[in-house]
Amino acid sequence: MAVKIGIWVPSYAWQPSTGEDQHRRVHRLKEYIQRCEQLGFDIWDIDHLLTAPGLYGNAWLEPLSVLTYASALTEQAMLGTGILVLPLRHPVLLAKEIATMAQLSNDRYIFGVGPGWDPKEFESVGTHISERGRRTDEIIAAVQELLSKESASFDGEFYSFHDVTIEPRPAELPQIWVSGGSRVPDPNFHDRDSMPTSVLNRIAKSDAWLSRCSGTQDRLLRDWRTVGDHLESLGKPRDSVRFAHCNFIQLSPGQTRERALEQQHEHAVRAFGTHRSYEHLQECYLLGDLDHQLGRLTELAEHGMDYVVLGPLTDDLEQLDMIAEHIRPALGD
Template identity: 85%
Template sequence: MAVKIGIWLPSYAWNVSSAEERAQRVKRMKEYIQRCEDLGFDIWDIDHLLTAPGLYGNAWLEPMSVLTYAAALTEKAMLGTGILVLPLRNPVLLAKEIATLAQLSNERYLFGVGPGWDPKEFASVGTHISERGRRTDEIIAAVRKLLTTKNASFEGEFYSFDDVTIDPLPSRMPEVWVSGGSRVPDKNFHDRDFMPKSVLNRIAGADAWLSRCSGTQDRLLRDWTTVGDHLESLGKPRDAVRFAHCNFIHLSPGKTRSQALEEQHEHALRAFGTHRSYEHLQECYLLGDTDHQLARLSELAEHGMDYVVLGPLTDDLDQLDHIAEHLQPELNR
């Protein structure tokens, strides 16, 4: 079992009351990025354009900007968007951003993408959530062409351009890591209790499936089986696409499950709000005692997961040290 660990930066857009506190948070972010580099963790950042009452208690900073900042502070860590909401973006502008980040980071960027789920975000940029899948596929195709071809032209349902050259082009197309999976149906967020064929085809054309923390462990493993079956139906091996997972976590070493959950409660409420029960949050996210957290990750690794993005619920540097001490050795036996 060898599982590479990436870290979701805690780039929470906390409401702060003073310039001094804001400056302190930026300082802590710098220290956090450097500690990830020192511990051998890759660096990922979340994309949420707006606050999303009902699922999260806060917003996040813009991810391409954050990763550009991280690129200047690191030399080895891969830098991934987990997960960039593609339908909110213009493919030509996005390709330029990726090419810039690729150059500034010595091509360490991982193109983690997804279709998004918040109707308000789509409305705010003049699109509609019903178009999210088609727009996602179109942008992936357009960005691939823009980052690999000079004088590129493209004609799609939503986007078109003619004779466009992104300069400088990266020496290679960044790896594409695609999200998507079944979720407990929610009429407000267009979720489905199965994986549509369009999502499976998107995953099959990617380098990795970055599975989300959107339900129970059983649901996640069921989805991975579905992905493997679909790959086989296309004549591909079941491991043609890398199995990765992303999830929020807070470690409480040395504490019992009840003690750990009590300690983690306030952090979970701040990140996720009060709209879902704490019991439901425990099903979705890596909460509880360290043995329980490690058991869940180990089970995924036994089923083929070889990469995990962990998102600490605070910007406490001790959380990175806890991951390095209590999880990293066990996941790399």
Template identity: 30%
Template sequence: MQIGVTFPQTEIGADPQVIRDYAQAVEGMGYQHVLIYDHVLGADPTHRPGWTGYTHTEMFHEPFVLFGYLAALTQLELVTGVIILPQRQTALVAKQAAEVDVLSGGKFRLGIGVGWNPVEYEALGTDFSTRGRVVEEQIELLRQLWSKEVVTFKGRYHTVTEAGLSPLPVHRSIPVWIGGSSDSALRRAARIADGWFPLGGRMIRCVP
């Protein structure tokens, strides 16, 4: 059994030295991975009666940037739990994930989900209503971009014509885990993911 910690996104603050000390203390205590969750924007609840999600006053460090920092400081496995994949550009996520994987010596696991917050989707110019359909195509394209030097891909939502990433991930693959507790998330994880975890819960590796 591998035991890790969840990075205290909203509590730790913005001091780089505090973040460094936290990560190195976690590693020194014998934990094996650090999991970081993702929100790009928080909503101002002033004109949103009944809003129960994160707000603009709560801090979230950007996971890929933070992992680049942590990769230089620790040997911990780096895990996202989760990147809200459909609100991000797929090729850019592939590039950022590959870079983190290289900098960490192949110790990166990409946990992804579809999210719940239409405010972020609107601000990032993406379609909240299609996120479930988009994410499956994204996972397929990510795996191709990580495994091949040159990719040609034509899907419903993505087109790549004779292009590729460099550097590629250490093992030319990155584990993709799906987070979520809905029936659709469970079915999707069983079909196409390398692992699954209910958000806030334990992680379960998917096996053929």
């Protein structure tokens, strides 16, 4: 089965202390987006409002703004949020942003969503992490209502509006790709080493499951089996929801595993911080030698994955060329 490749563009909000010139970074981001288009890769952007100690060493630029910028630089690439943390946003404003994105991109937007995980982000916008799942479900339903009806109304636990019209509305609703899954247990956060029924129900209503990279390969495959079992319990085919995956990667072709990990270490620490051990990062992300990286990706493809979002840890255009040269042929894209 051929696996389509998307790219997490490196819209890192690097700290000023790095000494990098802001205008040069933006110029490189522009070149990066244009190279994705030239190579036939879809374009995705990650979402973290704040610097997120525990998983990352930095924040990212606001994703819908980045994808709107990307839409002006491209004509063919699909544009996805992977993932948009829904509980941080209000559904009416979000629906307007999506409608605008759809108009400017000629309906190329993929609505990739998830509930988020960082308690501080929720606190900073006046909500609480304990509400994230219920808010996520309400926002999905409310946005669908707003984008499909001329006069939309909604009454929920958190959001209510009446006779609201969003214009221009897209010709059709963007596909919804839902994230969620097991994570290596961490006593400092609310994620679990299992998939709650509420998450499985959300996935079952979506077009694709966009599996995360914050667990191990074994957990990921176990989660996909759980998703399939849940779909069957609802009377749906196991393949009624697409299996997609997102993961960070850094390529060092021609290097031994030891040498590749040595080369990739500084990039990993810059992106992920020092909160987790390098051994832990290797479990979660596609680090190491090329054979190891291809082995993990082809194993997922053998289990039904037909779309992968890869996120290079630098904005070096050579990483995109290497993905095209080494990864794409192996996945049949």
